[in-house]
Amino acid sequence: MIIDRLYQEAIEKSPICVGLDSQESYFPQYFSDEKMSIGEKLFLFNKNIIDHTLDLVACYKVQVAYYEALGLEGMEAYSKTLKYIKEVNKISIADIKRGDISATGQMYAKGHFTGDFEADMLTINAYMGEDAVSPYYPYIKESGKGLFILLKTSNSSAKETQDMDCNGKPYYEHMAKLVEKWGDPFLGDCGFSSIGAVVGLTYPKEFEVIQELLPKTFYLVPGYGAQGGKGEDIGRILKKSRCAVINSSRGLITAHKGINEGENCWDEIRRATLRMKEDLEAWL
């Protein structure tokens, strides 16, 4: 089960998930002298970040939107990045938030669990119900893959939809129970399921409610650093159980900007990752 591997990595290295929301404006100054296409630079940027952080972190999350924005060239960099994460034996989470059913769902599963865009785990949107999740089951069972289902996000307008009052409970609590049910057949030795959930950190109290509701669910938590999440909040959650990996994107991958943009700029990103590791560990 992929979840056992992720759980182990999060304990042995740290609960950090590095978010590769990479884009041109994040490139170090010295890239402008390189005679490469933007797609080649995008991959080189990611490769350097991975090389300089892989002993410190649990996994890498690649946000596909940043690559789709660059068209075919971007998708090639996306593919190369996922392949490289595999090559160095790290876990990749493709943040694709796909959500579709039956034959279409099967196509997404094939597209993102095999071939050019193969990742270890995917983020999924379950607005269409279990039909948008079940196409991935065979890959979880037979190929050691996993999912994170979008549950409760940190953005303010999520209130309009995820917090909608459904007979005294917010909508996301109902969704939470579905996630736990869908995940039940895929429990790993660590006690968590290979079907996890995405839950933001902006509202730590709501997180604790969800955590109690779903004791077998492992979380992908965006919102550390740039989005306002604090080590203290995460510490309180992880002290109860080591149930999450914590994503940081800009806070890590732009740490060099305006400070060191030469060829050794990657040390700055490594230092930022170390600082995040220490911040989290201080509360554990």
Add this chain to the structure above:
Amino acid sequence: MIIDRLYQEAIEKSPICVGLDSQESYFPQYFSDEKMSIGEKLFLFNKNIIDHTLDLVACYKVQVAYYEALGLEGMEAYSKTLKYIKEVNKISIADIKRGDISATGQMYAKGHFTGDFEADMLTINAYMGEDAVSPYYPYIKESGKGLFILLKTSNSSAKETQDMDCNGKPYYEHMAKLVEKWGDPFLGDCGFSSIGAVVGLTYPKEFEVIQELLPKTFYLVPGYGAQGGKGEDIGRILKKSRCAVINSSRGLITAHKGINEGENCWDEIRRATLRMKEDLEAWL
């Protein structure tokens, strides 16, 4: 406004949207003798379908999952298909069901409203609320683009999520009101908004409730033919107002299979499209 163009096309040609959920098993037999890559064949398949139906239909919906399933080669065929639809002056709907916020949402908007993957309209998942919709507003306003927001789908497990009882009303009715609100600033001369909704046809009565609730919303309706939707149901809806395009994928693009798989197989797909046009028009 793109919605005026789509509305006009739906009246002048027909309310048909051809779903290009194209895949290898749909290729005519004669393709197996062609010395081309699967990506090249995929585009050629789509091109032939477009060439043989463009005077009969309102628009084309390209389901990106089928192209992602083939990796980089698939994405190239996806890009060429969208470019070709533009070249022949038809409207393209990219069925991508993306849903993400802030900088990530902006990247999706850039990726699918400009460059290699440029489409006229996109399907969007709004589980994250308006933050997952607003990144597209500038393109609707300034570049004549449009959206269809996932509202009520036909699959059975959608009951678990979209039909959840929220204080006496199903969740999708609350979502429906949000869609109408978000669409309000983007009304076209035809009286409909360039932010429409995806509503399935399996439950015609629920569709009529939504139609009354959202008089300014234009619909992308999957579910005709293979998924069980009937011309009679659509007729009842379109008689009240010409508020929808009706998608058919397999029912049209596999019409040649087992019947005529030679070089003139495209006539079979054209005939199936004509039959659908007549079936719809009989009820108007």
